[in-house]
Every structure is written in C-alpha cells, then in structure tokens.
Amino acid sequence: MDIFTDIKKYFQENLDEPSYQKWVESISYIGCSADIVFLGVPNASSLNWFKNNFGKRINEHLKQSRNLSVRFVSIDEDECESITETRSIIKKKMESNLQKKYTFDSFVQSDSNRIAYSFAYSVSEFPGKSYNPLYIFSDVGLGKTHLLHAIGNRIISNSKSLIPVYLTTSDFMNEYVEFTRMNKRPEFIKKYTSIDVLLIDDIQYITRWGGTSEQFYYIFNSLIQQEKQIVICSDKHPDNIPDLENRIRTRFEMGGIADILPYDLETRIAILKKKIKERKKIIKTDFIILDEVLYFLASTINDNIRKLEGSLNRLLGYADLKFADKKDTTLNLAFAKEALKPIIDITKKTVTIDTIQEFIAEKFSLKTTDLKTKNNSPKIALPRQIGMYLAKKLTKSSLSEIGYRFGGKHHTTVLHSIGKIDKLMNEDSDFLKKVNSYVSFFSE
Ligand code: ADP
Ligand code: MG
Numbered sequence: 001m002d003i004f005t006d007i008k009k010y011f012q013e014n015l016d017e018p019s020y021q022k023w024v025e026s027i028s029y030i031g032c033s034a035d036i037v038f039l040g041v042p043n044a045s046s047l048n049w050f051k052n053n054f055g056k057r058i059n060e061h062l063k064q065s066r067n068l069s070v071r072f073v074s075i076d077e078d079e080c081e082s083i084t085e086t087r088s089i090i091k092k093k094m095e096s097n098l099q100k101k102y103t104f105d106s107f108v109q110s111d112s113n114r115i116a117y118s119f120a121y122s123v124s125e126f127p128g129k130s131y132n133p134l135y136i137f138s139d140v141g142l143g144k145t146h147l148l149h150a151i152g153n154r155i156i157s158n159s160k161s162l163i164p165v166y167l168t169t170s171d172f173m174n175e176y177v178e179f180t181r182m183n184k185r186p187e188f189i190k191k192y193t194s195i196d197v198l199l200i201d202d203i204q205y206i207t208r209w210g211g212t213s214e215q216f217y218y219i220f221n222s223l224i225q226q227e228k229q230i231v232i233c234s235d236k237h238p239d240n241i242p243d244l245e246n247r248i249r250t251r252f253e254m255g256g257i258a259d260i261l262p263y264d265l266e267t268r269i270a271i272l273k274k275k276i277k278e279r280k281k282i283i284k285t286d287f288i289i290l291d292e293v294l295y296f297l298a299s300t301i302n303d304n305i306r307k308l309e310g311s312l313n314r315l316l317g318y319a320d321l322k323f324a325d326k327k328d329t330t331l332n333l334a335f336a337k338e339a340l341k342p343i344i345d346i347t348k349k350t351v352t353i354d355t356i357q358e359f360i361a362e363k364f365s366l367k368t369t370d371l372k373t374k375n376n377s378p379k380i381a382l383p384r385q386i387g388m389y390l391a392k393k394l395t396k397s398s399l400s401e402i403g404y405r406f407g408g409k410h411h412t413t414v415l416h417s418i419g420k421i422d423k424l425m426n427e428d429s430d431f432l433k434k435v436n437s438y439v440s441f442f443s444e
Contacts, residue, residue: 131256
C-alpha cells in the first residue's frame with residue numbers, strides 16, 4: 001500500500017464519515033523524505049484541527065508501521081500571494097539532506113563529463129521517466145556526488161510533490177543494521193519503498209555486508225516498478241565491482257550508465273574560476289587571484305578536483321593570515337608557490353607525460369590531441385619537440401615510451417627532437433630562457 005493510501009485508511013478507521021469528508025478529503029500528498037511525510041492541508045484552521053486531534057496519534061501510527069513522522073503544511077491561498085510563493089513556503093518546510101551549493105549551475109561542463117551531465121540533467125527534468133536507474137561512475141573527486149545533489153536540488157525546485165532522499169551506501173547499511181537489531185526489518189523496507197526519489201552514493205560498498213544487498217535489491221525493484229527515480233554513483237563500472245551479485249549488476253545496467261573522465265587543464269582552470277566566483281558571492285571584498293596562479297594550481301594538481309579545491313582554500317587561508325586587513329590584495333605566482341610549498345613538494349615527484357602535454361598545449365594554444373597526431377606543421381611540431389624534451393628531462397619515461405605517447409613516434413625521432421631543442425637552446429638565448437622557465441615550472 002502506498003503511504004498516502006495508508007494514511008487515509010488510518011483516518012477512515014478513526015473518524016466518522018462526515019468528519020472524514022470534511023477534513024480528510026481536502027488533504028494532499030506533498031512528498032516524503034527519508035523520515036518525514038509532508039501533507040498539505042487547505043488552510044490554518046484545518047492545520048490546527050489536524051495538529052490538535054491527530055498530531056500525536058498519526059505520528060505514533062506511522063512510527064510503528066514505517067518509522068516515519070508526518071508534517072502538516074498549510075497551503076492557504078490567503079497566506080501567500082501567489083502559487084509560487086505557496087510552493088516556496090512548502091519547500092522551506094520540507095526537510096532534505098541535500099547540499100544546496102551543489103547545483104547544475106555550479107557544475108562546469110566539459111567533454112569528459114558531457115554525457116554524465118546530460119543524463120543527470122534529463123533525470124532531474126523527468127524523474128523516473130528517462131534513465132532509470134541512472135548510474136554514474138568515475139575516479140574520486142570528479143563530481144559524482146556534486147551531480148547527485150544537483151539532481152536532487154533541481155527536482156525540489158521543479159516540483160512541489162517530489163522530495164529526493166540522498167544517502168550514502170554506508171548510511172543505508174548502518175540503518176539496515178539498526179533496524180535489524182530492533183527486529184524491524186519490514187519497517188526498513190516499507191520506509192525505503194515509500195520514498196519519492198533515491199539518490200545513493202558510493203554503491204561499490206554494497207557488497208561488504210551480505211544481507212544488505214538482498215534488501216537493496218528488493219527496494220530497488222520496488223522503486224523502479226513504481227517509476228520512482230533512482231540515481232547511483234560509484235567509483236567503478238558495475239562490471240568491475242567485485243562480488244556484486246549478477247542480478248543487481250544486470251539491474252544497474254538497464255537504465256543509463258555514464259562515466260566522468262579526468263578533466264583537462266582548461267576545465268580545471270574553469271572549475272577554479274567557478275569556485276572563486278561562488279566565493280565572491282559570499283565574501284564581498286576578496287583577494288584578487290592572478291591567472292598565473294590558477295594556471296599553476298591547475299597544472300600542478302591534475303586529477304582530483306577536491307584536492308584542487310583544497311589547494312585553492314589553502315592558498316586563501318594563507319592569504320587570510322598574511323594579509324588580514326587587505327582583502328583586495330593581489331595574489332601572484334610567487335605567493336602561491338610559497339603558500340603551497342608543502343603540497344607541491346609531494347606532487348612534484350609526479351610530473352607525468354600527461355601534465356607536460358597539458359602544459360605545452362596551454363602555452364602554445366593547442367589541444368593535447370594535437371601533440372599526439374602525426375601532423376608536422378611547424379606550429380605543432382616545435383611544441384611537440386619541446387614536450388618530448390621536457391618528458392625526457394623530467395620523467396623516467398624511456399625514449400620509446402615518450403615516442404609512443406607523442407603520436408606513435410619512433411624512439412630515434414624522439415632522440416632527434418631532443419637534440420634539436422638542445423641545439424636551439426644553444427643558439428638562441430630567448431629560447432633557452434623560455435625552455436628553462438618551463439623546466440623550473442615543474443621542478444621548483
Ligand atoms: P566525487 O563524488 O566524484 O568523488 P565530488 O562530487 O565530491 O567528487 O567532487 C569533489 C569536489 O570537486 C566538489 O567540491 C565538487 O563541487 C568539485 N567538482 C568536481 N567536478 C566539478 C565540476 N565539473 N564542476 C564544478 N565543481 C566540480
Ligand atoms: Mg562522492
């Protein structure tokens with residue numbers, strides 16, 4: 001039985017027919033979060049009537065049968081001027097465990113997250129109707145949790161009737177254990193089969209505790225059958241989660257699957273800019289951060305965006321200490337290097353061909369893919385040769401490895417390229433300076 005029918009039935013059993021007609025016919029179902037059901041009543045007097053006569057009793061009933069409590073919300077037209085206002089009042093009264101700052105607006109799109117973004121957006125537009133379940137996976141710190149909250153936040157702002165529930169797989173398992181301990185397994189199932197939208201994070205942990213995946217499977221199927229939206233995030237493709245039951249794996253793969261790949265330098269800089277812009281909304285006078293600093297951060301920390309944000313915060317924290325009263329101070333590269341020295345010392349060891357290629361592409365306004373083609377036009381060939389030179393000098397890669405990564409070149413070609421850069425450096429002092437500044441960028 002769905003939750004609203006259950007509630008109405010309860011009233012029917014506890015009221016005579018005229019009272020039922022008078023009061024209960026006019027209530028509407030607003031939505032259900034992890035532990036609260038929201039019911040709309042037409043006006044303040046109706047609200048009082050329910051609170052006085054049933055406030056406690058209905059909660060006791062629901063607590064027993066589903067471990068939920070009820071919240072009555074007045075949707076009186078007089079109380080607010082317009083429908084939109086009514087909705088925003090209801091929304092304010094709704095409780096949800098979503099982080100408001102994670103929205104589609106604050107998420108930077110790029111080639112590497114294009115599909116995940118568009119699937120997620122479509123799910124927030126048509127919950128339960130486009131990709132169900134939606135499964136998003138990627139390495140850590142690339143925006144899965146952000147997208148999960150963005151879906152939830154957008155569903156809330158689009159619809160007054162759906163309340164998304166966000167939870168991690170560990171929350172889910174802990175709660176299951178708790179319910180089991182209290183001998184209340186059926187209530188656990190009832191609770192989760194009555195929610196509107198399930199956003200579940202880090203599903204790769206589901207296999208750790210045997211019994212939970214059984215319950216999850218049941219809840220999962222029930223929600224899908226009711227066309228309720230499920231979104232799942234994971235650090236792995238379902239095929240790569242060890243010990244995942246086959247029937248669950250198959251279910252995960254029946255909606256939409258999208259991955260997020262690591263971001264290129266340009267996108268990492270765009271993300272930093274976005275974060276700074278968001279911060280400026282809160283802090284009016286803030287530091288001015290030069291592009292060279294952003295470039296430095298984004299090229300030094302090239303995988304995990306959480307780390308990248310961490311380094312930005314560290315920089316700003318350091319600036320706070322140093323320039324306490326001078327909020328409009330400009331932060332330059334030298335300052336950034338000083339502030340981030342401890343972090344960079346760690347990352348310094350991990351100069352890779354990828355970072356070098358990104359660096360060169362940025363410097364010469366090329367794409368990293370240009371460096372990996374056979375195209376030998378001077379505009380591309382020289383930057384590529386500089387890239388090979390840096391790779392030899394700064395990484396442990398062999399000549400053939402370097403050749404392979406720069407468009408499948410033979411190791412003798414790499415040797416030739418390095419020789420050419422050496423020669424140019426000897427002949428042209430400007431060029432020498434330039435290449436040396438690249439080297440010191442990575443090794444300082
Ligand atoms: P994951 O769940 O994949 O480990 P998160 O969603 O927790 O990663 O992201 C880590 C941090 O990086 C968050 O603060 C998030 O806002 C930020 N982030 C990641 N990708 C993007 C993006 N494309 N645009 C804006 N911020 C991003
Ligand atoms: Mg996450």
